[in-house]
Amino acid sequence: MFPFKKRLNNVEIDKSRLPAHIAIIMDGNGRWxxxxxxxxxxxxxxxxxxxxxxxxxxxxxxxxxxxVYAFSTENWNRPQSEVNTLMDLLYEFxxxxxxxxxxxxxxxxVIGDDYRLTDKIxxxxxxxxxxxxxxxxxxxxxxxxxxxxxxxxxxxxxIAEQIKSGEIKPEEICEDTIEQKLYTYGIPxxxxxxxxxxxxxxxxxxxxxxxxxxxxxxKTLWPDFKEExxxxxxxxxxNRDRRYGGV
Numbered sequence: 001m002f003p004f005k006k007r008l009n010n011v012e013i014d015k016s017r018l019p020a021h022i023a024i025i026m027d028g029n030g031r032w033x034x035x036x037x038x039x040x041x042x043x044x045x046x047x048x049x050x051x052x053x054x055x056x057x058x059x060x061x062x063x064x065x066x067x068v069y070a071f072s073t074e075n076w077n078r079p080q081s082e083v084n085t086l087m088d089l090l091y092e093f094x095x096x097x098x099x100x101x102x103x104x105x106x107x108x109x110v111i112g113d114d115y116r117l118t119d120k121i122x123x124x125x126x127x128x129x130x131x132x133x134x135x136x137x138x139x140x141x142x143x144x145x146x147x148x149x150x151x152x153x154x155x156x157x158x159i160a161e162q163i164k165s166g167e168i169k170p171e172e173i174c175e176d177t178i179e180q181k182l183y184t185y186g187i188p189x190x191x192x193x194x195x196x197x198x199x200x201x202x203x204x205x206x207x208x209x210x211x212x213x214x215x216x217x218x219k220t221l222w223p224d225f226k227e228e229x230x231x232x233x234x235x236x237x238x239n240r241d242r243r244y245g246g247v
Contacts, residue, residue: 013235028221030043182208
C-alpha cells in the first residue's frame with residue numbers, strides 16, 4: 001500500500017501552485033454501508049463526516065473554493081426514504097455549519113434550483129449564506145438539487161427573457177453572456193475535479209464549468225476519503241501540464 005502518511009503531507013504540496021478551486025463528486029456512501037452490512041443511511045451519515053474533514057483540511061491548506069455535489073437533480077429518483085435521509089442530513093449540516101466553521105472564516109454558498117426543497121431547508125440556506133457572507137477565506141459551494149444541464153437551461157431561459165424584453169440582441173450572445181447567467185457566476189471554474197468510488201464520469205455536474213478542469217479518480221469510497229487522498233489528488237494535479245488547448 002502506498003505510504004500516504006509518510007510521503008503525502010503539507011510540506012510536499014507546493015503552496016504556490018494549489019488548485020484555486022476543487023470540485024468533488026462525493027460517491028460511494030451506499031456501497032460503503034453495503035460492504036459493512038449496514039443501512040444506506042449510515043453510509044450517508046459517514047459521508048457527511050467525511051465532508052466535514054475535507055472542508056476543514058481544504059481550508060487549512062489554503063484552497064479558496066471547494067464545490068461539493070451534495071444532491072443532484074437525478075437523486076430525486078432514489079427511494080423516498082433515502083431522499084428523506086439525504087435531506088435531513090443536509091438540513092443538519094446547514095443548521096450546524098456556523099459551529100462547524102467557527103473561527104475558520106469560511107463562506108457558504110448553495111447553488112441549484114430550490115423549487116423542490118422544503119421551506120425549512122430554504123430558510124437554513126438563506127440563514128447560513130447571510131451569516132457567512134462577510135467571510136473572506138475559503139468558499140464552500142454546496143450543489144443542492146443541481147444538474148449541469150438544468151444550469152444551462154436556466155441560463156438560456158434568462159437570456160431568452162432578455163432578448164424578449166429587448167435588453168440584448170441574439171448576435172450579442174457570447175460565452176460571457178451565458179456564464180453570467182449560470183448558478184456559478186462569480187466563481188472561477190474548477191481546476192481539479194475529484195470523484196470517489198471508482199466511477200469515471202461527471203454525472204451531470206458542472207458541465208459548462210469543467211471544460212478545462214483536470215480530473216482525478218479514486219476507488220476510495222467517499223466515507224473513507226481522508227487527508228492523504230486529498231493530498232495525493234493535489235500532488236497529481238501539480239504534476240500535470242495545463243495547456244488550455246495551446247502547446
